[in-house]
Amino acid sequence: MPGALAARERARVASKRRRATNHAVTAIAVLSTVAALVPLVAIIGYVAWKGTSSLTLAFFTQGPAPAGGGMANAIVGSGIVLGLASLIGVPVGIAAGVYLAEYSHGKAFRNIVRFTADVLNGVPSIVIGIVVYAWVVERQQHFSAFAGGIALAMIMVPAIARTTEEMLGTVPQSLREGAWGLGIARWRTIVSITLRTAMPGIITGCMLAFARVAGETAPLLFTAFGNQFNSVRLNEPIAALPLQIFVYGMSPSDEWHRQAWAAALLLIALIVAAVALVRIFAKRRLPEGWR
Amino acid sequence: MLQIETTDSATNPRLLLRGTSSGRFRGKMADRAFGSAMLLCALSLFLIVELILSALLLKSRLSIGQFGWNFFSAKAWNPVIGNFGAATFLFGTVLSSLLALALAAPPAIAAAVFVLEICPRALRSTVSFLTELLAAVPSVVYGLWALLVLVPLMRRPIGPILKLLFGWTGLLEGPNFGVCVLTASVILAIMIFPIISSVSRDLMRAVPVEQREAALALGATRWEMIRLGVLRNARVGIGGALILGLGRALGETMAVTMVIGNHPAIVRSLFAPGYTMASVIANEFAEAGSDLHLSALMEIGLVLFLVTTVVNAIARLLVWAVLRDRPARAA
Amino acid sequence: MVAKGEIALAPCVRIRWYAAGLAVALAAPLCPARAQNITGAGASFPNPIYSRWFLEYGKLHPGVRINYQPIGSGAGVRQVSQQIVDFGATDGPMTDAQLAHAQVRLLHIPTVVGAVVPVYNVPGTGAALNFSPDVLADIYLGHITRWNDPRLRRDNPGSALPDQPIAVIYRADGSGTTYVFADFLCKVSAEFLKSVGRDTSVSWPVGIGQKGNEGVAGLVRTLPYSLGYVELAYGLENGMAFGNVRNPAGMWVRASAESVESAAQAALPSIPADFRVSITNAPGEGSYPITSFTWLLLPEPARDAAKGRVLEDFVRWMLDSGQQQAAAEMYSPLPKSLAARVRASLNVLH
Numbered sequence: 001m002p003g004a005l006a007a008r009e010r011a012r013v014a015s016k017r018r019r020a021t022n023h024a025v026t027a028i029a030v031l032s033t034v035a036a037l038v039p040l041v042a043i044i045g046y047v048a049w050k051g052t053s054s055l056t057l058a059f060f061t062q063g064p065a066p067a068g069g070g071m072a073n074a075i076v077g078s079g080i081v082l083g084l085a086s087l088i089g090v091p092v093g094i095a096a097g098v099y100l101a102e103y104s105h106g107k108a109f110r111n112i113v114r115f116t117a118d119v120l121n122g123v124p125s126i127v128i129g130i131v132v133y134a135w136v137v138e139r140q141q142h143f144s145a146f147a148g149g150i151a152l153a154m155i156m157v158p159a160i161a162r163t164t165e166e167m168l169g170t171v172p173q174s175l176r177e178g179a180w181g182l183g184i185a186r187w188r189t190i191v192s193i194t195l196r197t198a199m200p201g202i203i204t205g206c207m208l209a210f211a212r213v214a215g216e217t218a219p220l221l222f223t224a225f226g227n228q229f230n231s232v233r234l235n236e237p238i239a240a241l242p243l244q245i246f247v248y249g250m251s252p253s254d255e256w257h258r259q260a261w262a263a264a265l266l267l268i269a270l271i272v273a274a275v276a277l278v279r280i281f282a283k284r285r286l287p288e289g290w291r
Numbered sequence: 292m293l294q295i296e297t298t299d300s301a302t303n304p305r306l307l308l309r310g311t312s313s314g315r316f317r318g319k320m321a322d323r324a325f326g327s328a329m330l331l332c333a334l335s336l337f338l339i340v341e342l343i344l345s346a347l348l349l350k351s352r353l354s355i356g357q358f359g360w361n362f363f364s365a366k367a368w369n370p371v372i373g374n375f376g377a378a379t380f381l382f383g384t385v386l387s388s389l390l391a392l393a394l395a396a397p398p399a400i401a402a403a404v405f406v407l408e409i410c411p412r413a414l415r416s417t418v419s420f421l422t423e424l425l426a427a428v429p430s431v432v433y434g435l436w437a438l439l440v441l442v443p444l445m446r447r448p449i450g451p452i453l454k455l456l457f458g459w460t461g462l463l464e465g466p467n468f469g470v471c472v473l474t475a476s477v478i479l480a481i482m483i484f485p486i487i488s489s490v491s492r493d494l495m496r497a498v499p500v501e502q503r504e505a506a507l508a509l510g511a512t513r514w515e516m517i518r519l520g521v522l523r524n525a526r527v528g529i530g531g532a533l534i535l536g537l538g539r540a541l542g543e544t545m546a547v548t549m550v551i552g553n554h555p556a557i558v559r560s561l562f563a564p565g566y567t568m569a570s571v572i573a574n575e576f577a578e579a580g581s582d583l584h585l586s587a588l589m590e591i592g593l594v595l596f597l598v599t600t601v602v603n604a605i606a607r608l609l610v611w612a613v614l615r616d617r618p619a620r621a622a
Numbered sequence: 623m624v625a626k627g628e629i630a631l632a633p634c635v636r637i638r639w640y641a642a643g644l645a646v647a648l649a650a651p652l653c654p655a656r657a658q659n660i661t662g663a664g665a666s667f668p669n670p671i672y673s674r675w676f677l678e679y680g681k682l683h684p685g686v687r688i689n690y691q692p693i694g695s696g697a698g699v700r701q702v703s704q705q706i707v708d709f710g711a712t713d714g715p716m717t718d719a720q721l722a723h724a725q726v727r728l729l730h731i732p733t734v735v736g737a738v739v740p741v742y743n744v745p746g747t748g749a750a751l752n753f754s755p756d757v758l759a760d761i762y763l764g765h766i767t768r769w770n771d772p773r774l775r776r777d778n779p780g781s782a783l784p785d786q787p788i789a790v791i792y793r794a795d796g797s798g799t800t801y802v803f804a805d806f807l808c809k810v811s812a813e814f815l816k817s818v819g820r821d822t823s824v825s826w827p828v829g830i831g832q833k834g835n836e837g838v839a840g841l842v843r844t845l846p847y848s849l850g851y852v853e854l855a856y857g858l859e860n861g862m863a864f865g866n867v868r869n870p871a872g873m874w875v876r877a878s879a880e881s882v883e884s885a886a887q888a889a890l891p892s893i894p895a896d897f898r899v900s901i902t903n904a905p906g907e908g909s910y911p912i913t914s915f916t917w918l919l920l921p922e923p924a925r926d927a928a929k930g931r932v933l934e935d936f937v938r939w940m941l942d943s944g945q946q947q948a949a950a951e952m953y954s955p956l957p958k959s960l961a962a963r964v965r966a967s968l969n970v971l972h
Contacts, residue, residue, distance in 0.1 A: 370822075468830065
């Protein structure tokens with residue numbers, strides 16, 4: 001009897017300890033989440049605070065000037081470089097994804113391509129920058145918006161290819177088979193049925209890739225290069241918001257710091273808008289599709 | 292089936308007909324052309340790899356020929372006499388990234404557990420939205436914040452407090468200017484937190500519910516359920532998530548360049564300025580005066596590419612091994 | 623489009639700036655025959671005056687846009703040598719080896735005289751600190767590490783120098799400012815010459831590297847007890863404290879238009895025909911010792927003849943009315959006799 005009592009007592013103590021551990025771990029998880037979110041919130045909050053107080057009309061309408069001025073040139077420049085990158089990166093990326101999902105027969109080949117895309121996604125963007133410098137800038141013998149667009153497109157392609165492939169993978173096989181059964185050509189099936197069904201997901205992927213390259217600075221350092229004028233030409237150096245943030249942020253000028261914060265806010269707003277658009281879009285379209 | 296009804300081709304009989312009878316041959320040609328176009332685009336991924344490798348190899352030939360393997364062990368980086376070695380940059384890169392990983396990993400995994408297993412549903416989307424938002428902040432903005440806000444904070448009060456707590460390790464010697472390896476690691480940790488957390492979360496979510504239920508049915512507490520049912524099953528993948536974060540930190544450029552101090556030296560103190568491979572490229576590439584200098588920078592780019600590729604490949608394999616039914620090692 | 627000189631006076635001027643820029647941007651694609659877009663890159667040391675010149679010159683010649691990127695002298699030399707840009711700019715004259723290596727013959731055109739100043743951020747010191755050449759060299763060699771070092775106290779008897787470590791800051795990118803500063807230190811310290819040397823980027827034994835004059839000035843501004851070196855204009859523009867330096871005549875000299883010009887005048891007799899010359903540590907009681915010409919690097923012949931003509935016209939304008947604007951941006955104009963020599967050298971080309 002005493003043995004059984006002791007055992008029960010031990011079990012009680014053990015369960016108490018187990019419960020204590022449980023609470024402790026829960027507390028640790030909560031605390032560390034909060035602790036991790038503090039710098040995160042601090043960064044966003046600080047950028048929002050500093051940025052809004054610096055967003056003036058001049059920021060949007062004027063180029064750099066010895067005193068005051070704004071970032072009109074960088075806003076236009078970022079638009080052009082990103083537009084160019086999307087023009088190249090989106091179709092190529094989607095097509096690569098289509099091939100992976102719809103055409104590649106060998107599992108090995110498919111896995112290799114997929115793996116290549118994944119690994120390319122992890123290549124440091126500065127490496128892309130020097131590679132494009134070697135292939136484009138040095139050959140053309142000048143920095144250009146075009147080179148910047150190429151560099152960003154090289155980052156977009158693998159990212160878009162992977163999400164497109166994944167999204168196409170979620171399209172039920174029966175849809176394709178149905179279309180084939182009706183005698184519809186394979187390419188038409190892909191364009192009109194499979195791609196269309198997966199479109200919300202693919203657009204999500206494109207927007208996320210866009211959001212990622214919108215803030216890239218390193219690949220633009222030696223390609224788009226920066227320009228203090230309001231250039232719109234593709235074969236000339238061009239300004240970009242991230243480049244301007246880098247230069248202005250390191251400078252000793254308070255005015256330039258203000259503009260750097262404003263540019264940071266604008267850039268984050270742009271990226272968040274892209275992501276938010278995706279969420280709204282996806283929420284409306286995805287559930288009907290395949291959920 | 293709903294989908295078919297909503298698409299043009301399915302509702303438009305003319306389109307269907309074109310596919311069946313009159314345009315069969317044309318259709319086949321079109322099919323082949325379309326397929327080839329898609330293949331070309333898929334092959335463009337290999338083209339990108341080829342472009343990267345050939346540019347880096349070609350341009351670093353001069354430096355490889357000149358310094359050979361000594362490039363990795365030599366500490367000198369002297370443009371005046373044309374003597375270049377990458378040891379200090381390798382050291383700085385590895386040190387700052389590992390430290391960042393050590394700082395980010397525990398809270399990132401804890402946050403993943405929290406969001407997935409503990410967090411009230413109402414709060415969940417807020418937390419994951421915040422995490423996502425952080426992933427959306429560009430590197431240069433982290434750099435801006437680090438330079439103008441974090442660096443002064445590191446000088447006072449964070450630096451002195453850390454010195455008081457951890458001074459005995461001997462890793463915090465020398466003057467603390469705020470612009471140092473430690474600051475770079477902190478900002479890197481903040482930057483890789485979202486990716487580690489979100490990938491770990493995906494992996495934990497992929498653990499079958501039965502595992503959790505089995506643990507709970509045996510009378511496990513929530514922590515025991517998480518430990519036995521979730522973490523143990525997802526640990527390989529979480530390892531992959533950590534390595535993924537490491538890969539991100541190794542290649543991170545802008546934020547690090549702005550706060551690490553850009554001084555090539557191998558010093559024990561975390562308060563001392565350091566230099567990473569990515570930073571030296573960012574700082575010196577456009578300004579390199581001699582061909583050998585440029586070539587040495589290209590070789591550093593090559594090393595950075597190879598290291599991050601290997602690290603990412605390992606990470607992907609680990610994550611795949613968990614997320615897919617079968618490990619993707621066949622690839 | 624005749625606005626002259628009165629930059630940064632009133633908001634309306636800024637709008638005019640923008641209007642001018644926009645007009646040029648819009649006009650450029652419309653009249654391709656007259657539009658000339660010229661890209662240059664190089665020294666950030668003279669960037670303030672170059673920006674002003676290119677803007678003013680653009681106003682006088684609608685359709686001509688000279689885009690100058692201050693990415694460092696090393697880059698200027700390399701990129702103009704490879705003809706990536708239409709012209710380069712440098713603060714350190716190219717070496718014979720560099721000239722031989724270039725794909726094209728390059729002319730050195732001196733534009734203005736500038737100075738490099740030791741900027742510092744030491745709370746609590748009143749008057750400008752004095753830095754003797756050997757102390758500067760030893761700080762950058764890592765031999766002097768604290769502000770209250772006896773040798774610093776000896777040179778600054780009246781100042782309360784704190785017992786704090788010196789945060790030494792240097793340029794992480796290749797730059798003419800580094801060249802000029804290192805060239806000066808090489809002349810005054812045998813050890814510096816032996817262990818570091820002169821170049822647009824050198825291997826500093828100690829310190830913190832930052833990118834660009836902006837980066838160095840920015841960090842010195844925010845980091846207490848730091849010391850860096852920047853171009854005089856950056857120091858003045860941002861209201862930073864900078865020190866006096868002792869010249870070979872034994873005088874403590876503060877960098878100013880007069881002391882810089884005095885150094886250039888003193889060096890005149892020694893300037894060779896290709897204008898490649900170092901004038902640091904120039905003789906003369908009033909000469910500021912860390913002084914240098916800064917040069918444009920023009921390919922001869924230009925790859926695009928039309929661009930070459932525009933650049934030559936620009937140089938003539940720069941040697942004439944351009945020089946008068948130098949003082950407003952804290953640079954000293956070229957000595958008159960030197961400007962005449964440069965003009966004469968252009969005439970010989972044709």
